[in-house]
Amino acid sequence: MKPAANLTLLWPELPYLDRFAAAAKAGFTAVEVLFPYDLAAKETLRACVANGLQLILINAPPPNYTGGAQGFAAVPEQAARFRVDIQRSFRYATTLKVRYLHVMAGNGQGALARQTFIDNLIWAADIAPKGLTLTVEPLNPVAMPGYFMNDYALAADVLRAVNRPNVGLQYDSYHAQMIDGDAVAVFDQYKDLIVHVQLGDAPDRSAPGTGTVDFPALFAALRRAGYRGWVSGEYVPGPRTEDSLGWTTLS
Ligand SMILES: O=C(O)C(=O)[C@@H](O)CO
Numbered sequence: 585m586k587p588a589a590n591l592t593l594l595w596p597e598l599p600y601l602d603r604f605a606a607a608a609k610a611g612f613t614a615v616e617v618l619f620p621y622d623l624a625a626k627e628t629l630r631a632c633v634a635n636g637l638q639l640i641l642i643n644a645p646p647p648n649y650t651g652g653a654q655g656f657a658a659v660p661e662q663a664a665r666f667r668v669d670i671q672r673s674f675r676y677a678t679t680l681k682v683r684y685l686h687v688m689a690g691n692g693q694g695a696l697a698r699q700t701f702i703d704n705l706i707w708a709a710d711i712a713p714k715g716l717t718l719t720v721e722p723l724n725p726v727a728m729p730g731y732f733m734n735d736y737a738l739a740a741d742v743l744r745a746v747n748r749p750n751v752g753l754q755y756d757s758y759h760a761q762m763i764d765g766d767a768v769a770v771f772d773q774y775k776d777l778i779v780h781v782q783l784g785d786a787p788d789r790s791a792p793g794t795g796t797v798d799f800p801a802l803f804a805a806l807r808r809a810g811y812r813g814w815v816s817g818e819y820v821p822g823p824r825t826e827d828s829l830g831w832t833t834l835s
Pocket residue numbers: 618643686721723756759782818
């Protein structure tokens with residue numbers, strides 16, 4: 585298992601570009617950034633290179649969702665916009681040599697939203713840059729009310745319908761615990777679909793070990809499953825991010 589740091593949430597007290605050096609100093613070799621689109625891709629690339637970091641994941645499509653839309657891949661009225669904006673994400677992903685692109689569904693429900701999400705994912709998967717894997721991540725309804733992709737069974741159903749080798753499941757212990765009450769059982773049930781893992785505790789998305797998720801059991805499950813991918817800390821760290829990194833030694 586390979587630890588990574590989500591720089592959208594970790595080191596919140598530092599300006600964006602300074603978080604890369606902090607992550608490297610803490611021993612990370614890989615990082616995630618949810619929405620890098622406020623800056624030209626080459627600025628983020630420069631921060632990665634200068635600090636010996638690999639950027640493994642970004643979200644799509646732009647723009648930054650802070651205060652705005654939480655994606656729109658499952659929103660029928662936005663299908664044309666999705667197809668334009670996802671290509672901007674692909675350009676960022678290519679420049680930044682990103683491995684995973686989380687395709688955000690946006691708000692919606694029902695059969696039309698499901699079909700829109702499936703159609704958009706198939707379309708995007710078939711034109712995605714080589715080496716890039718698209719991900720689908722269930723986000724819990726307390727954090728994201730109205731968001732379409734809010735359940736692991738729904739994610740499995742969508743992935744079955746999409747049926748592309750470059751589309752997989754993004755598992756997040758915080759969301760899994762909030763959605764199903766047992767993040768470890770969720771991992772065990774859906775492990776064959778999981779291509780990327782994020783860590784946070786529940787119910788407050790706090791640092792691993794400060795809430796209700798059983799992290800020793802989760803790491804045992806990851807080992808049992810032979811999971812070889814990245815395990816990324818994506819949580820609200822508390823006063824000092826450095827004091828929240830005990831989970832990196834579990835992996
Ligand atoms: O909220 C999460 O969890 C994520 O991983 C994000 O990608 C959503 O922006």
